[in-house]
Amino acid sequence: MTGPGIKDFLKVISDNGVRSDDSYLTEAAMEIFPDTYAPRWLRACRKLENAGYGAPVLNAYVRYSLDVAQLVGPDRAIALADVVSSVAIKAGRAAAESLSFAALKAAERLDKDQQRFRSWMGLMERFADLAPESVGLVLDKMDELLTKLNVSRLEAWILAGVRSAGTDAERRLAFFSFEDTEADRWLDHEAGAVVLSEMSRELKAYMGALWNIRIPLREPAANAPDHGRRRASFGPGIVRVPSAFPGFRGQQAEDLFRAVVAHIGAHMLYSGPQFPVAELKPVQVVLISLIEDARVEQLAMRDFPGLRRLWVPFHIAQATGSMTAPSLMARLSRALIDPDFKDVDGWITRARKMFYERKDEWEDPLISRQIGGLIGNDMGQMRVQFNAKSYVIEPPYRDDNLGLWDFGEQESPETQEAEQLFDSVNIEEQQDDDDAPPDRERDELEENEEDDTNRMNIDFVEEDGVPVARYPEYDYVTGRSRPEWTTIVEYAPTPGPAHMIDDILEEQAYVVNRIKSLITQAKVSQPQKIQRQAEGDFLDLNASIEAMISRRVGEEPDPNVYGRSERRNRDLSVHVLLDISESTKDKVVGSNNSVLDLERQATALLAHAMSGLGDPFAIAAFSSNRREEVRYHRIKDFGSPYGAVSKSWLAGLQGGFSTRLGAAMRHASEDLKKQLTHRKLLLVVTDGEPSDVDVSDKNYLVEDARHVIHDLAMDGVDVFCVGLDSGGDSYLTRIFGRRNVVQIDRLERLPERLPMLYFRLTA
């Protein structure tokens, strides 16, 4: 029954002048598609044919689906036709044409596993939905991608690209064509490589512990040349470390990062002032650097012998290596650090001997120049070619040594970078502040109001925001967080008329009065009797009687016969986080006020209540403009007083941009977590669903926010949300949990409800 079917089909193709090799195809098809499968496959082909995607698409499918069938079974190969069709519709013919070949590669890379192949096809279909313009690019690289990633990691990487570019097709293209270096970074990340962002905190601490050096660690600049990104580098005030070292995994990769910073620390401690480059040839510069590397390592190992165990394993050059310059240099490096390494090469033996003979002079950087100069001449005579452009230093933990050299008049690329970096270093330094010793807290508290406001002003002289921190964001699709995904940019609050806040209090005199009585009540909380104490204000009657009974019967009485009454102290700090996104500009129906106006009034009243109660509190407002700019305005910090300055900032709040709720909550909770109070409450006032311009998936930011709540619960921070969107029930309960949300349906009552809610929450 198969014969005529195939013949017919092939005839159809021939009629269109697409194929002619009847015999080959028939045979192959017969072999691979026995019995019932053949007609189905033919039907699939015919469907593609009739859909009019053009000959190349059909051709590719016909050619590769046979091989696919051999690897993952005819069912999958036939199903592939539907995927081709759907990709053709969404992403165009070129992508659909690439798909068949990519499918073959995928089938090979996925170990012919039918299940995994099916998920891969599903992923490609979804990808065509999300980023149709980029499908072709990714399909062309499928073979390479799948050597590093499995299907779920591939999905995570694709999503990272889609999420980072959002709705901007140009940016997606840049990502998936690897023009955007982020693509490499995430590829490393998803490939399970150990990446710098995961290690940097530890590395900084390691550098601090070992060398007592504190310096920002950064990834290479985005515009650094390709080979410049593969090795570390250091310059004044900055250390650049590659985001990942391909080929190293797990423990080995972690050790490599440690070896890198240990080596750079050794330079910083033992390398003297920079060497002038002057007239030196590139090969001499490299060799002098090589000796210098060995010299500082030897000195470091005198103080820290354990470093030998860290460094030596990365020296893998063999004595039998070829006689090229890079190979000789790697062998010499090894010979100078590894005493067990045997190399009979004359050049290496001579250099090694020279180096060790001057052991007593190792303290002096000058010997690097001398020895390096001599062996440079030797190498010149050996007529070994050296290409400075393609040279990459080995072993990988060593830095490019640019930091050792003074390039004189011509500015070295490194210093340029260091200057450019000045802004971004800011982030690091501000983060480091978190680690400041506890004394700091005291200092800050002791500053009076005037100083405090001055300091704030200095911090925010410029109108532009200052990036202060990066936070991860949770992707529910992959079930994991992407590190350093969002950047918090703090903006100076715009001062408004401070009297506006006092006016609000005046207008709402009724509420203010109620608050006043509630404050008194809350402060004078019910005293509790604590009984059976060793000492106290009154005799605990029951305990006394028991003690007397014990005495009468001659037993030793229980001495805890006193009681005392104690008032429970309020021990609570509150962080109020206001959503000031674009939608808060809307006027509330039946009122002259906008949502933001009502938020402001409510916050004014709430702040009045909180300062009355003496609870430590902070107020901040947020909005967002893509993940790179989560805008954060500090209205009042925990340490600072609630005075005219805070009031004027509250008065000056203006709405705009979107609502990236999770990132803002992460940032706000950092301050809150540092509070020493027993209870910590984050009070979020929001008027709409979390959203941002670069996010098209409605659930994404909701799930991220939900994840934040979960994390905060672990850290002992309670989160409560006041929803100003009457339709917001579903997502707000999803994020905060049913019991932690209150919906204000009549918005005009918000100013009155919020302080009351606060009393209820904190009673």
Place this chain on the structure above:
Amino acid sequence: MPLSDYLIDDEPYYHAVGKEVGHFEAAYADRMPIMLKGPTGCGKTRFVEHMAWKLKKPLVTVSCHEDMTASDLVGRFLLDAEGTVWHDGPLTLAVRHGAICYLDEIVEARQDTTVVIHSLTDDRRILPLEKKNEVLSAHPDFQLVISYNPGYQSVLKDLKESTKQRFGAIDFNYPSADVEAEIIAHESGVDGEIAATLVKIAERSRNLKGHGLEEGASTRMLIHVGQLINRGLPLGEACEIALVLPITDDPDIRSALGSAIAACA
């Protein structure tokens, strides 16, 4: 003598770091109240013991804690089968019979507790026992010594200014590397070379003070490490048990510290 149990018979080992022994003797001559400042585990308590032994005076030590009340220091009426009986607290004991009273980590105690020492630390040198209706004049040998670790106390816990200004102070810090190595070798029994390595390890952790660690590893901690090494544990494991794990729960800092320790030997 009622406080004979509190006398220290054998010389407690103490290696002077600076002139603190002479300073303390001078202060004791006038019974001046003394405050010992310094990070945890740097030898404050051992120093007091040593001085008590040297001056041949009994030493009453009280470790202060946040639930400590004034009665815990001064004393209280207790019930027994016959009725109520007054029991002197440790401070009263020292005041009555002439001992050095050492209040360890005084800031841990509630502030209303610490004020009971006020009348003892000015020229009055009296302790009113309100409940007992007695005013106790201090024995001529009585001296008050407190310890105070300014580093880790938070804003909430600090001595009142009026308390602080009643004391002379001796500042302690970790000894210099040679001295510290000698102390470790003496106390734990490890040889000088290992002791020197342990000091180098401690420096690594002290570098992280304020940058991930609240406090660097103390001399006491190093002695613990030395003791474990003496029992046959390899250096790395001994450091892990007695230094890295107790000092921090932060995985990044643990790992960094572990790597830095590995580099030391």
